[in-house]
Amino acid sequence: MPNNIPAGTSPPPDGGLTAWLQVLAGHLIVFNTWGYIISFGIFQPYYEQQLSLDPSAVSWIGSVQICLILLVGAFSGRLFDAGYFRPMLVVGALLQLVGIFTASAATRYWQLFLAQGLCQGLGCGVIFAPMVANTSTYFARRRTLAISACACGGATGGIVFPLIARNLLHGIGFGWTMRIMGFVVLAVYGIVLACVRTRLAPRKAGAFIDTTAFQEATYVLFAISMFITLWATYFVYFYARAYAVNFLKGSQDDSFNMLIVINAIGIPGRMVPAYLGDRYFGAVNVFLPTIFAMAVCVFAWVGVKTIRDEYIWIIFLGYFGAGIQGLFPATLAGLTKDLSKSGTRIGMIFSLVSIAALTGPPLAGKLIDVGDGSYLGAQLWGGTCLVVGGLILVAAKFCSRKEAA
Numbered sequence: 001m002p003n004n005i006p007a008g009t010s011p012p013p014d015g016g017l018t019a020w021l022q023v024l025a026g027h028l029i030v031f032n033t034w035g036y037i038i039s040f041g042i043f044q045p046y047y048e049q050q051l052s053l054d055p056s057a058v059s060w061i062g063s064v065q066i067c068l069i070l071l072v073g074a075f076s077g078r079l080f081d082a083g084y085f086r087p088m089l090v091v092g093a094l095l096q097l098v099g100i101f102t103a104s105a106a107t108r109y110w111q112l113f114l115a116q117g118l119c120q121g122l123g124c125g126v127i128f129a130p131m132v133a134n135t136s137t138y139f140a141r142r143r144t145l146a147i148s149a150c151a152c153g154g155a156t157g158g159i160v161f162p163l164i165a166r167n168l169l170h171g172i173g174f175g176w177t178m179r180i181m182g183f184v185v186l187a188v189y190g191i192v193l194a195c196v197r198t199r200l201a202p203r204k205a206g207a208f209i210d211t212t213a214f215q216e217a218t219y220v221l222f223a224i225s226m227f228i229t230l231w232a233t234y235f236v237y238f239y240a241r242a243y244a245v246n247f248l249k250g251s252q253d254d255s256f257n258m259l260i261v262i263n264a265i266g267i268p269g270r271m272v273p274a275y276l277g278d279r280y281f282g283a284v285n286v287f288l289p290t291i292f293a294m295a296v297c298v299f300a301w302v303g304v305k306t307i308r309d310e311y312i313w314i315i316f317l318g319y320f321g322a323g324i325q326g327l328f329p330a331t332l333a334g335l336t337k338d339l340s341k342s343g344t345r346i347g348m349i350f351s352l353v354s355i356a357a358l359t360g361p362p363l364a365g366k367l368i369d370v371g372d373g374s375y376l377g378a379q380l381w382g383g384t385c386l387v388v389g390g391l392i393l394v395a396a397k398f399c400s401r402k403e404a405a
Contacts, residue, residue: 012140018197019138019146025195026150028188029131032096033124035157036185037065038263040116042165042256046174053109059238063358064117065124066234070354072125075208077347080130081340083202086193088126093189095123097182104178129350133343136333137199143333144283148274148326155270155322158263160184166256203340210344218403219335221396223349226328229291229389231356232382233324235364236298237262240317243301243310243375250307261311262318269322274330283331284397288390290323295386301379 013019040062047058079088099119106112132147139146161181168177213219241258244250273290277283297316304313332349336342364378371377 012138012143012199014139014141021195022135022138022197023146023149025192026131026135026147027153027156028192028195029127030150030153031157031160032093032153032185032188032192033069033128033157034151034154036096036120036161036181037062037069037124038154038158038259039161039165040065042162042169042259043174046169047112050174051107051109051112057109059361061113061117063361064113065121067354067358068118068121069124069128070350070357072122073129073347073350073354074344075347076126077129077133077343077345077350078208080133080198080343080347081203083198085130085134085198086196088130089189089193089196092123092126093186093192095126096120097123097186097189099123100178100182100185104175104182129347130343132329132333133346134196134198136336136342136346142278144277144286144327144330145271145274147330147333148270151322151326151329152267152270154325155263155266158266159260162256162259200340208344209348210341213345213348216335216403217399218396219345221392221399222332222335223352225389225392225396226332226349226353227356227389228385228392229324230328230353231360231363232298232385232389233294233321233360234357235360235378235382236301236317237321238361239364239368239375239378240310240314243304244307247373247375248305248307248310250310254307254310258311258314261314262321265315265318266322266325269319270326273323273327277327277330283327283334284393284400287324287327287331288393288397290320290327291386291390291393294320294324295383295390298379298383298386301382302376 044058044062047053047061076088076092079085096119099115102119103112103115106115131150135146135150136143161184164181164184165177168180240262241255244258245252245255273286274283277286294317297313297320300316301313304310329346332346333342336345364382367378367381368375
């Protein structure tokens with residue numbers, strides 16, 4: 001899947017201070033968005049105990065956040081192409097901050113859902129797809145490495161925010177813990193605004209949906225592949241720690257430690273495949289074995305019977321799952337021939353994948369319920385989805401070769 005540059009557009013610099021500052025800004029944006037959202041799990045037991053809420057009701061807050069950060073991409077991506085990246089950064093940051101500080105004073109479920117689910121999810125969604133698009137305009141040969149370095153922000157944020165919550169929640173209370181996290185988010189956005197620069201001239205004309213993309217077999221097959229692949233990936237991330245606590249009778253400390261391990265191993269999990277993709281094999285040629293390795297990992301989950309087994313398994317999950325999350329946007333960015341449409345086309349697939357993020361975990365949960373608490377059906381479903389997603393990506397690769405011929 002080649003990196004194409006449209007006629008009349010100067011080639012991406014592939015380096016230099018301004019280009020790498022966009023990577024720094026992208027990393028910090030993902031730190032504030034995905035890193036913060038990943039940390040939601042640390043609050044779930046608190047909400048259940050303090051507000052006497054059902055676990056499934058609480059989980060909808062996190063699911064809606066993940067859905068919106070991707071769903072809004074179809075609109076925010078097009079606005080990026082039109083030249084509104086900086087205004088969107090301001091709007092998105094304000095929405096997220098309003099959500100955080102409002103949630104700090106919430107005492108009822110509907111208040112948390114509106115503040116933490118809808119408001120923060122919308123704020124993150126306004127920013128995320130444009131960040132990927134902006135970074136992709138600065139890099140061609142090093143694009144996979146650059147976007148994966150941005151994606152590592154989810155891992156660093158997924159370590160920092162849970163540590164803040166764990167150390168402060170029982171000492172100064174929920175309200176001030178949330179406010180301190182909000183001040184961290186505010187400071188990080190200040191650095192982001194100082195760094196971001198767009199490279200291409202705005203494309204004012206054009207629809208929010210690029211219908212010509214649906215005439216490209218490679219793009220369509222890639223979209224289907226990512227829907228099925230991430231359908232399973234989000235389920236595994238949602239339920240891995242719940243499996244340790246509910247099925248293996250681990251402690252909440254075990255659950256927290258596994259969250260840190262997943263995010264810590266996610267840094268090399270994103271960067272090593274990215275380096276191999278840029279330096280030796282190409283992004284899609286690394287992406288394919290990563291997906292199939294993740295499938296093996298999910299099938300192997302069936303044999304995890306002790307907490308010790310789970311800790312070992314979590315390392316492989318964190319590595320290959322992070323590889324998928326880093327290579328997905330990097331490979332997607334390489335499918336866009338006209339860089340002036342990068343935001344639109346990236347956002348379109350993000351919006352499609354948002355449905356997988358919203359429905360995958362509940363569907364797996366239903367399979368667990370049908371199995372009377374057994375994870376076997378959900379595990380087999382997840383592994384099968386990854387195999388099917390990988391095979392469809394193989395088909396997309398062959399279509400790409402034919403289109404390039």
